[in-house]
Amino acid sequence: MIQNELLGDKFKSPIAAYSVAAASSNASVTVAETDFSICAKGADIRYNLGAAATASTYYIPQNETYFIRVPGATTVQAIRDASTDGTLLITGFDPHR
Secondary structure (H helix, E strand, O other), X not given: OXXXXXXXXXXXXXXXXXXXXXOOOOEEEEEOOOEEEEEEEOOOEEEEEOOOOOOOOEEEOXXXXXXXXXXXXXXXXXXXXXXXXXXXXXXXXXXXX
16 A cells, blocks of 8 residues: 555645746746746746756756755746746645645
C-alpha cells in the first residue's frame, strides 16, 4: 500500500499562488514554500533562483511546467526570452501533504 508521504510532488496540496511579469527587464517574487511549480504563459521565459534572470539563465518554454524543490524560501526572477512578454505562474505546495 502506498502511503501519502510517498506520493510524487505533483500530488501535493497547493497552498499559494504567485506570478512574475516576464518583460524586457528582470522582475521577481519571493516564494516562501520550498516545493513549487513554475509555468510559462504567453512566451518562452528565462528564470533564475536567488539572482537576476538574464539571457543565459535557466530556460522554460511557453506552456511548460517545471517542479522545483529548494532548501528554503527564495526569490524567483524572470525575464522574457525573446521580444514577447509573458508571465511566470508559480504554485507553492505544502511539502507535507
